[in-house]
Amino acid sequence: MFTSLRFGVVFLALIYMAVGSICKPAAAVTVEVARKCKALTDTAFPPREPGNPAAGSAKGSGRAAQDYFEKCVTNSGKTDDNAAKPSK
Secondary structure (H helix, E strand, C coil), rough: CCCHHHHHHHHHHHHHHHHHHCCCCCCCCCCCHHHHHHHHHHHHHHHEEECEHHHHEEEHHHHHHHHHHHHHHCCCCCCCHHCCCCCC
């Protein structure tokens, strides 16, 4: 009985260590960086109709705006203006 219990505990400990070494904690985005990137994204991709977010963007697609925001966040609020140009 103790042998199977010991085997189970060792097995769970090995699984816990293996999973713990694989998973990395996600870095949190600060509020300042998120606000700055949101403002930069809004200026780079203005709405087609002001006040109506469902109308879409006048420049680029929704995916392009998401990519622009993600790039801004990964660069800590710094972007280059070339990324705002929509691809055709």
